[in-house]
Amino acid sequence: MKKMLALTLPLLLTGCSYSNALYSIMMNKMHTDTLQYRCDEEPLTVMRDNAGQQVSFVYDNNALTLKQGLSALGERYTDGIYVFWEKGDSASVYRYDRVVLNNCRRQSS
Incomplete structure (x- = not known):
């Protein structure tokens, strides 16, 4: 279980970072x-x-x-x-x- 969490946590954080950057671009356009x-x-x-x-x-x-x-x-x-x-x-x-x-x-x- 700990190995699975250790592997998926970086992916989840990368996804959050990407969505924040996308949100920022969209808000600037708006x-x-x-x-x-x-x-x-x-x-x-x-x-x-x-x-x-x-x-x-x-x-x-x-x-x-x-x-x-x-x-x-x-x-x-x-x-x-x-x-x-x-x-x-x-x-x-x-x-x-x-x-x-x-x-x-x-x-x-």
Whole structure:
């Protein structure tokens, strides 16, 4: 009996580890939103990762990933160069404190 337990216990623990990793991947996917915006200059598609507290989008042929920063109003994400600032259903993108995408309105899905 002890030999059987010694042989099956590692297998059971491996299964638990695998299911926890799978659960984590699934939860991260569930916490990612795709947001579509119509801006004055061009359309913008933003992937918001709620679990990782970051957004990703392509601007000027550059793939950008910005981390959530401090904001008194709305949600602000930055990488030190670019800022994506969302307030309700509107957003703006800044590069070095200069607006590059303005009057972005979230489109309904």
